[in-house]
Amino acid sequence: MIDLKLPDGKVINIEKGATVLDAAQKIGPGLAKAALAGKINGHLIDLRAPVNESASLEIVTGKSPEAPEVFRHSMAHIMAEAILQLFPEAQFGIGPAIENGFYYDFLLPRALTTEDLETVEEKMKEVIAKRLPFVRREVSKEEALKMFKELNQPFKLELIEELEDQTITVYSQGKFVDLCRGPHVPDSGAVKNFKLLSIAGAYWRGDEKRPMLQRIYGTAFASKEELKEHLDRLEEAKKRDHRKLGKELDLFSTQEEVGPGLVFWHPNGARIRHTIETFWKEMHYKNGYELMYTPHIGQSWLWETSGHLDFYKESMYSPMEIDGSDYFIKPMNCPFHIMIYKSKVRSYRDLPLRWAELGTVYRYEKSGVLHGLLRVRGFTQDDAHIICTPEQIEDEIREVLRFSLSLWKAFGFSSIKAYLATRPAKAVGDENRWNQAIEALNRAVVAEGLDCEVDDGGGAFYGPKIDLKIKDAIGREWQMTTIQFDFNLPERFDMTYVGSDGNRHRPYMVHRALLGSIERFFGVLIEHYGGAMPVWLAPVQARVLPISDRQADYARLVQKQMREAGIRVELDDRSDKIGYRVRQAQLEKVPFMIILGEQECESSTVTVRLRNGDNLNQVKLEDFIREQEWKKTSA
């Protein structure tokens, strides 16, 4: 007999070699029925796996946090079996569980269509109905190689050959056999709430030189309700798509005749951008930054010195020749800021320098990766460089982080997580500096009470960094802020300052972009608010709607007063019915509709319709103006 310690502290005894399912049975038949897998000493294992020694045991049910990974992975196998039935000659790549779902990569004799998804789904339902057991087997490496050779599965052979272990586990259900570590649900009937979502091309092992496989993405959840919730979320995301809203609200466009990835800001979008940038500039001045403007192009010397022409050239636009010299359009602002730094001798008394610029850069992005405002070829970074002494670095980092958080709060984002990336194997800069930098980043995160994940060795070769990911209104994470040390450029450009000892020293340099780029930020902002911008950002904050011509004079007076109060206000006195004009303002997501009829005219008041349909009935205009936040003041 062996002891199994349960999560609640209780200990049960089972026979050595009994299965997890036996143990679950012993705890309770209800639990055994709901069980999907087990967890022995923290490791996920099959329900039918034998337990040979005393350990801690947890039964994984549909409600466990580990469950989705297990049943989604099983779902991928079920899909693979469906594909095998439809295409007996199919070759299989990999099929893992992913966030919210699963996928599997196949090499098939023909391209799949969206109709095929339904066929595959039907087949999967058949497989599920059969409740085929997932059978785990351990075989020797040679045996495995022989097995998958017979099955004509070259991708699997490649994977097996790379495995170090001499014992290989394979899982099978029905006719489908797969190389797999497991665990899986006990049988194919254990999970049925799924939907196939899309087909996509995917290179074998992500390598563009290897064959392109066809990937099917699907989603699966423990309950019908959760599945529906997820599908609704996808639907909601579609509604909020910034490309759709950008067109509907006339915010921006890209134009085929001009070039992909180049953004046109229409008047409405430009209004919002202007408001964002004005606020951003005020905030920077208040937080001790200086603002700068630098050129858009520079001679090749600059990019040779910075190293960009060595390792970033494929992302840069080709040079243009001017008076016999090559000029490149800038993909980054840093070399220009450095040139300002180097324009005179700097003393330790001048530091820290906080230099910011809304700098527009151009990068060549592969055509296939362009995406609305989120991935473009020309964009404006809200860039800054902090140049300081070693003694100042800690305070500076803390300050940047604090500043960043205050900016996010102002724009209505509160859920933020930090990701710290440390020194990779190949890196420049001496280790002391790296350590000091990482320390500073670490302490700043702690001081601000941020959740932080550490990516050990995930930093760039030139320095460690902190990225901030923000969560939007429907729970999606976006990587926006980056705070990045650079031990490379100060060396390459030989940046120095004169210390109190009269000697020259190398300053620290930190790149940081808080919003990231204005374009990308705008895209995220649109999706976060579903196009209904908060009042201070709305391109049109209020629209005055007189019921008939008889209120025309009063309407003009109201408009004038609001305009003089600094409000972006429009008058819509067209001879259409009020319902029509309300509808239009509503579709344009104007925050306030100022309705003026006979009654308002007589009582010298206004009635305000809000975007949510609520009314402020016959209020005094001054009171209404006073009570709203028309402009965000930089705190």
Add this chain to the structure above:
RNA sequence: GCCGGCGUAGCUCAAUUGGCAGAGCAGCUGACUUGUAAUCAGCAGGUUGCGGGUUCGAGUCCCAUCGUCGGCUCCA
């Protein structure tokens, strides 16, 4: 860049097996003077992304190209 889908009026979308390119909204003109998400009538709007080809005939089929969408990859 690669794999696959899509591209018809400013927008959203129709157009049997290849057989006269159409509707709603938006726009313009006029009437209506209106109380909270669409008043009515009329007018105008197109080289079906661009270029080739097959065919008596192409929005529809084929090739190429551009753009876009879903992914892969990249994001020093």
